[in-house]
Amino acid sequence: MNNTVIDAHDISRIFNPDTIPVIAVNHVHLHLERGEFTALVGPSGSGKTTLLNLIGGLDRPDSGSILINDVDITKLSPNQLIDFRLRNIGFVFQSFNLIPVLTARENVELIMQLQHEKKEEVDNRVRMLFEQIGLTDKMNERPSKLSGGQQQRVAVARALASKPKFVLADEPTANLDSKSAANLLDIMALLNKEENITFIFSTHDARVIERARRVITLVDGQVHSDTAAVHVQAAP
Amino acid sequence: MNLTLAWRNIWRNKVRSLLIMTSVALGLFAGVFVLALYEGMLKSRVRIVIDAEVAHLQLHHPQFKEDYDPSFILPSRDTLMVKLRSVPAVRYIAWRSVAQGMLSTPTGSAGVQILGVMASDENRVSGLGKKLVEGITLDSAKRNAVLIGRKLAVKMKLKLGSKIVLTFSDRDQNITAGAFRVVGIYQSNNTSLDELQVYVNHATLNEYLAIGNGGHEVAILLNDDRQVEPASREVKTLFPELDVKTWRESSPETDLMVTTVDQFSYIIIVIIMIALAFGIINTMLMAVLERTREIGMLTALGMNRPKVFRLILTETILLTLVGVPVGFLATLVTVDYYSKAGIDISSFSDAVMSGFGFSTMIYPEIPWRSIPTVMAIVGGTALVAALFPSLRAIKLQPADALRQ
Structure with missing residues (x-):
């Protein structure tokens, strides 16, 4: 069984190529397997977010290829890419990005509705996800009524709603206090361990780095170090 | 979910959305109220044309109207009346003699149209008796009595009892003249006709014209406006040798107004809606700009472009259409009130309105036949206004978007 989730080969991304070129990602190779819990670290401007955007299909590399489950996403049309993201990739953003006019439940349901899931399936999965994040009592609250930590947990539930191949989290704990950050990491680690969900997060947060099983350090858009010595075994 | 999300999104900035909704409501109110005013004015004008000017149908000798030659008289009155009364739609009939002539006083003269009428019939067909503001009707007056319009009376400085001379051609083209005394002054809603038409006894005019019991014009009032076309066809069948005209043909300018006013009203509504569209586009562009990050997030999570397009389109259409029932309801209530109370515009446009035969009291009326078009214009505005922000x-x- 092929456990490779992401296979990025020699990818580069250059901003402002015609004026003042900024090489955000420079000939990066990245190989991630199912069930990894990987931190992408590095100083500001090192290219963490750009790399996440590239492997998440939110941006396109200027060169190189990105295979996700053997599909080269650099070859997909914009609409194909959106559909691919919907069915394969979960996102958790630094500033939560929940839709303020929808309840926590509706924020999670929205993704499944985009996938045209049946109502019964939606209801069951939403209930299960809220149980996993420990917010069943807050399902019908709007984001403004939730704390930052609670909002980010809802964002994790939303990321998982589509049953993605992996979840990309861009500095997920940056706007959280210690307790909320620890709680979020516990949930993510539990989901990773119990459901073998692949997490890749960019972070500056030492608490996150400590919990990661693999740490990739970027400097000036290049992989400076990678602790990928440990082979991550897929869950049975 | 799309509709729920769109509906909640428009209430994110309540003040801004309410302002746009109010603008749409006011725009629609203004547009439909203008339509209702026009409808009321036109219906009133048509009523005046039918009830006080040309009646539903008119019959003439086919050549009479060419130059009002008094020799072109209608067939026997009795035969004609019997046949006309056999038409079920016919309600009242007035038999008239007509002459073009000159009214002279010691101080001046004016061109006039002299109508020889039988007062009782004329009162029923054109409401002549109701128009009298001074004096008495022809019925109870002497042989050489004349009724003149107020405008003509003012112009020629005439009053009750004044003597005038009417000069015109008889059936043999001889110039004839008669002295008449003003026994009544009338005032209609059409000052142009008040200045032109004078009424004398039918027998008197016929005597001067030397046409015996003849007549030049039959005015017919029907039971119902909707019977004009079938009744016209029936009368034409009865009198194929005569010229039968409906009120639309006798008063083509009124018919033109009736047929073109809708188009003018739509132009006004389109102008109002174009102005509104800019406001709606501005509001929705601001909404898109403010939610750039959120829209980027939705796209990132897998909302495809058609769905994003539909979301913004739905928001814009909702924003526009929420004001519609409010504006329409406000129009209905206002029109309902003024359709009973009337709007008196005599203080600022008496001369203008009556100069064109319009009543100065307007009773607005919702033109229901135009409402689908108005709604289509509003809907079209919403769609057009939605396109730009949606494409953006x-x-x-x-x-x-997520970087912002």
């Missing part, structure tokens, strides 16, 4: 939204690149 789908052009957002998720990575760029």
Whole structure:
């Protein structure tokens, strides 16, 4: 069984190529397997977010290829890419990005509705996800009524709603206090361990780095170090 | 979910959305109220044309109207009346003699149209008796009595009892003249006709014209406006040798107004809606700009472009259409009130309105036949206004949008 989730080969991304070129990602190779819990670290401007955007299909590399489950996403049309993201990739953003006019439940349901899931399936999965994040009592609250930590947990539930191949989290704990950050990491680690969900997060947060099983350090858009010595075994 | 999300999104900025909704409501109110005013004015004008000027149908000798030659008289009155009364739609009939002539006083003269009428019939067909503001009707007056319009009376400085001379051609083209005394002054809603038409006894005019019991014009009032066309066809069948005209043909300018006023009203509504569209576009562009990050996030999570387009389109259409029932209801209530109370515009446009035969009291009326078109214009405005912000939204690149 092929456990490779992401296979990025020699990818580069250059901003402002015609004026003042900024090489955000420079000939990066990245190989991630199912069930990894990987931190992408590095100083500001090192290219963490750009790399996440590239492997998440939110941006396109200027060169190189990105295979996700053997599909080269650099070859997909914009609409194909959106559909691919919907069915394969979960996102958790630094500033939560929940839709303020929808309840926590509706924020999670929205993704499944985009996938045209049946109502019964939606209801069951939403209930299960809220149980996993420990917010069943807050399902019908709007984001403004939730704390930052609670909002980010809802964002994790939303990321998982589509049953993605992996979840990309861009500095997920940056706007959280210690307790909320620890709680979020516990949930993510539990989901990773119990459901073998692949997490890749960019972070500056030492608490996150400590919990990661693999740490990739970027400097000036290049992989400076990678602790990928440990082979991550897929869950049975 | 799309509709729920769109509906909640428009209430994110309540003040801004309410302002746009109010603008749409006011715009629609203004547009439909203008339509209702026009409808009321036109219906009133048509009523005046039918009830006080030309009646539903008119019969003439086919050549009479060419130059009002008094020799072109209608067939025997008795035969004609019997046949006309056999038409079920016919309600009242007035038999008239007509002459073009000159009214002279010691101080001046004016061109006039002299109508020889039988007062009782004329009162029923054109309401002549109701128009009298001074004096008495022809019925109870002497042989050489004349009724003149107030405008003519003012112009020629005439009053009750004044003597005038009417000069005109008889059936043999001889110039004839008669002295008449003003026994009544009338005032209609059409000052142009008040200045032109004078009424004398039918027998008197016929005597001067030397046409015996003849007549030049039959005016017919029907039971119902809707019977004009079938009744016209029936009368034409009865009198194929005569010229039968409906009120639309006798008063083509009124018919033109009736047929073109809708188009003018629609132009006004389109102008109002174009102005509104800019406000709606501005509001929705601001909404898209403010939610750039969120739209980028939705695209990142998998909401495809058609769905983003539909979301913004739905928001814009909702924003526009929420004001519609409010504006329409406000129009209905206002029109309902003024359709009973009337709007008196005599204080600022008496001369203008009556100069064109319009009543200065307007009773607005919702033109229901035009409402689907108005709604289509509003809906079209919503769609057009929605396009630009929607296109803007789908052009957002998720990575760029999320960076904001």
